[in-house]
Amino acid sequence: MRFLEKIFGKKIENENRSKPFYQNKNDIERLDWFKRTRPWHQVDERIISAFINKFSNHGDGEGMFEVFVVFSMKHGLVHNYCNLKHSEVIDSPELICSIISQQLYNIGTVSLKELLILIDDLARNKEKFKHHYSIVMDAFETAVILDDKQxxxxxxxxxxxxxLNKFDESLQYAMKGLYVIREIKKLNIPFHLSKSDEIKNAKENIEEAEDKLSNLVLDLQNKLRD
Structure with missing residues (x-):
């Protein structure tokens, strides 16, 4: 029996093999779906409940929740979520979601770098550009739902x-980023007291990001006036 479990995985009572995620009508059904659907059934329920809460309380959460589920499976992230059950922050939904958000962000960053290369010869790289653009949008859009300070x-x-010269949409995102930074600054978090060099330098990094976004906003506003 253990030999078979190693090959096929542990048996799931009333395992879901056909119901797609989008057919779930509420959070109770979604939780049940995760419990009965591979490979999500291996993720700790505290983690599942944490991101169910995030997506359920977001204006665009329902549609983006499906994007998150599909994206996570496609990019092999579910295994990472399973391992979070050993994390010392397992009982902190906010920190768990922040960790998952960062994993999504990291994937999006890789594809954004590809976009910056492909744009130089878009005519020859349309399909590759489209592929990485989709990854960028799905990764970052779901990341900010899980961690609104991202x-x-x-x-x-x-x-x-x-x-893509979509300056109006670009401006909206840039202004959202600026708003988040200014809200973080209002908290007066004592980053300098941290033992971690990365966290200790967070204030300088935030101020640098604020300057860059402020300049981007001005640039976009000028483009929209032209």
Whole structure:
């Protein structure tokens, strides 16, 4: 029996093999779906409940929730979510969602770098550009739902839209990023007291990001006036 479990995985009672995620009508059905659907059934329920809450309380959450589920499976992230059950922050939904958000952000950043290369010869790279653009949008859009302080994701969404000359949409993302930064600054978090060099330098990094986004906003506003 253990040998079979290693090959096929542990048996799931009333396993879901056919119901797609979008057919779930409410959070109770969604939780049940995760419990009965591979490979999500291996993710700790506290983690599942954390991101169910995030997407359910977001204006665009329902549609983006499906994007998150499909994206996570396509990019092999579910295994990472499973491993979070061993994390020391497992009982903190906000921190768990922040970690998942960062994983999504990292994937989006890789594809954004590809876009910046492909745009130089878009005529020959349309399909590749389309592929990476989809990854960028899905990764960063879901990242900001899971962590609304992810200002770098807003900045990168603004860049992606600007590459397509969608300056109005780019401006909206850039201004959202600026708003998030200014809200963080209001909290007066004592980053300098941290033992981590990365966190200790967070204030300077935030101020640098604010300057860059402010300049981007001005640039976009000028483009829209022309």
């Amino acid at each position: 200002f770098s994701a807003y900045a990168n969404l603004a860049i992606a839209k600007m590459l």
